[in-house]
Amino acid sequence: MAWEKRGTEGSLVTWYDNMEVEAYVYTAGPVGEAFIKGLNDKKILGSRCPKCGRVYVPARMYCEYCFIKTEDTLVEVKGRAYIYTYTTVYKDHYGNTLQTPLHIGLIKFEGVTGGLLAYIDGKPEIGKEVEIVSYGIPLKVKVK
Amino acid sequence: MVTGLKDEDLKKVYTVTYKPNAKYGYSAGQAYSVFLQGLKDGKILGRRCNKCGRVYVPPRMYCEYCFRPTDEWIEVKDEGIVMTAVASFISWTRERLETPEIVGVIRLYPSRDNDFVYPGLFHRICTTYEKVKDMSIIGKKVKAVWKPKEQRVGSINDIECFKEVE
């Protein structure tokens, strides 16, 4: 083919279209449902593996190590919440500068496997303890 | 054990709704750019491989059977034989249509009845549901009905449909 190509202005067509259904509606499953309900009640709930004892946040139906079903009743997470790592977003992904830079952290809890994303108020630092200000997805937390 | 949900259950459980933002500007490239311009000009253009003689409609710059570049542009007839035809009573979002939309495959000329591969086009066919239902449209000769020149934009829709000719 290399012998034949046109490249003059206007000789090549770009065809515009999309791959967009009206919407996707995702469900969380019974365990996810209970976890979300916990957030609404201002609680962090985790699912515990009956074999290894790991507690997962967000709660999921199975233990990723033992690969067995987690216990039916979720347990409340009471351990210290801290910043596992963080970043600050300055621009959106189309290159527009945000009015206020946004601190996003991955918050972990002592004694828990997993964690939750959070918007951080205050100067973020790895390992710093945080206080949960609101229980949405993501969480909102304040550096202690 | 997974849990089956009824439609009405869906309102009771937590859901996240997301509208994808997935937009593309597909490069038509060499073959389709010329093909689309051809449609605008009222022509169906194909590419021929001089080694095996196959004519590609829609065109390709390479022959997939011989794995070599195709050699030349040729204008095929806007006439051919209906290979199959169906009558759709549902839209692409599965809504009910009152009048069926009739589509099918047309084997364009030049080609022969016993060819397994041929220049073929997928398009609407202007005919009646009855002729689809009794299959009499299959095997009939049809010809492209073009949109008026000023309405053509370089799209497969520049052809309204293929219509039976005597």
Add this chain to the structure above:
Amino acid sequence: MQRVAIVGIGWYGFRPQTKEVSFREMMFEAAVRAYQDAGGINPREEVDTFISCQEDFWEGISIADEFAPDPIGGAMRPTMTVDGDGLQCLTHAIMHINSGLSDVTVVEAHGKPSDILTLPDIVDFAMDPLYVRKVSPNYHFIAGLDATLFMKEFSATQEDLATVVVKNKENGLKNPRASYASKLSVSDVLEKPYVVYPLTELDIAPYVDGAINIVLASEEVARRYTDTPIWIEGASFATDSANLETATLGKALYLKIAADNAYKMAKIESPSKEIKGAFIDDRYSYKELQHLEALSLTKDPVKALREGQLYPDGDIPTNPLGGHLAEGVPLEASGLALLIDAIEYLRQGKESAIVASWRGVPTFTGAVTVLKR
């Protein structure tokens, strides 16, 4: 396991946009070149199986594998797709050959990001829909989280990251595929504003259009096609925990698992002594350093960088042809882009090389290939 040889490579594009070709025409261009490079092999008769690496939403077509066979000579033949990086396809090809299914297998991957008008939203679309997807206005935030922890754990500075950028963009100046090669200084990089802390615009590799085709052959038939086969001594890929909350950050565990498997296959005990060149994913500057550690090429990548070991004449030449920072990221062809850099490096007379890819945010998947001349 018998060794598998790479007997032909071909590429097309590696420009910010390739409007003159459709993705299929681009695949054909790369394929023709690869078959010529493999001594004029006829794909219609001499290739047993074909593998294309692709993802639907990168193509803008659902079930995009429909379009895989024709442009590479794979129509009416055993052609399949793997949803992964090209290096993952390469490992599948090795399995095709070693299972007895094939003597000659072709691997193809391509990316046409310039056709994707909403590419960042497509990346978002890959994230967990319940807990991650809508959190950040910028998908790079996951790299930001990873980079912050990496810098802390390895005591890396902003200058170190910028040094990687300067090194790779300069290395790219001699590479015909490196559209983004440049001569910059560390302060040029540092003066750029952050996109997501700690990464500036220059720490993030841009996208590029490109197609790559690789011809692989079993040990018995390789010499039929070339006098200078490149041997694959080891190959593997791995995924860490796919969920951001449970995945390892700061270190590239996915690549460590893949590398350990590949070294075992290649019977390599001391990677830093036996590997003479590293062609590794650097789509974010810090990733080059993080990946070097995961590959066990050095315990302290920051020290190695500062001591000059990562330059083309150093002990661990890393991305001597510029990597993604100079060439760009051609989506699923990324791993193969590093692979052809490595093959050209070996064809120039070097002894051995390692290629290591990553599938990018939000994945925790990487692949490793160990090559010898």
Add this chain to the structure above:
Amino acid sequence: MSGMKPNIYFNKRVAVVGAGLTLFRRRIWETPQEMSWEAARKALDEAGLELKDIDCVVIGSAPDAFDGIHMKGEYLSHGAGGIRKMVSRVFVGGATGVMTPIAGWYHVASGLCSKVLVVAEEKMSPGRPHPQAVFKYIWDPITEKPLNPNLIWIFAMEMHRYMKAYNIKKEDIALVSVKNKNNAIDNPYAQIPAKITVEDVLKSEVLVWPVQLLDISPVSDGAAAMVLVGEDQARQLTDTPVWIEGVGWTLDSTGWPGRDLAYPRYLEHAARMAYKMAGIERPYKEIDVVEPYDPFDYKELHHLEGLMIAKRGEAPKLLKEGVFDRNGDIPSSPSGGLLGVGNPIAAAGLMKTISIYWQLKGTAGKMQVKKPVHTGVAQAWGDLMQASTVIVMRN
């Protein structure tokens, strides 16, 4: 088959030692990861293995546009057990369900992996307004999509061509739906088992003539999984391993409007590849039980012909004679097929493979065919009328 390796040499024999399925349902509450986990867990349990014993994972899933997650394989890997392991996803459209165990086969046969978990998942329910809408994006974006096609057009066009070319009546085709939905009554995972008549099919809603509502399989969510191991391990794990003895697949070109749709030539190629490997010379005599892909009723007949179990245009006649009944000479879709069990695309293809495995193992319960079985075949189909995958198993 030009170019096929002439003397195929197997590095290793590969056995199936466990399988698992979730229920197939119109809508499942659990996440795609959790669905995958359930199927994978059951397969491990049947094999008597734990995840730590597995070294590689192969995932199969059809378009990302169903579950609504780009790079779906990455996401699914978590539930599929692909955690800190060699895991990848293979894809050949609707034919993926059988491609997945084929890929699992070469993972083991190559010697690269020793115990492989194969998981297929599909959640079709998230898309709005209807999962059908997703199928618009599978057509050529420039020359076909502007016609606003829906998926059923494909099948209707092929079905009508098949009917025309071989003079086949709709009532002959409807018998497939009757048989499969009835077979599904004995399948505990089935979504729409039913006792129906040919009359019911012919009276059902016309969707795209000649396709009516009861000619087609439903929209489903579901997952399936299988465990594959090499010969040495198989002997330790079970007294009744089932061997994968032949694999084959073929993709024809994208140019489907440019070829006669009456006969699936690509399937014949795929079947010949698998039969050659398994040493099958007379498929209609040597195959004891078959699960051909049946998203639409005519498809089962079309595929029985492509598999060379029936001559071209003659499958309907054999169907009428009862050859393909569960108690017939060559039971076809004894599981109930996609028409009866449901069609979560990739999971449905793997379900068919699992059905053959259970038949050959003799653990198919009420689905077990009457005659003794030694050789079974599962097959799937996909893309734009161009792809087929075939797997041959023996006990």
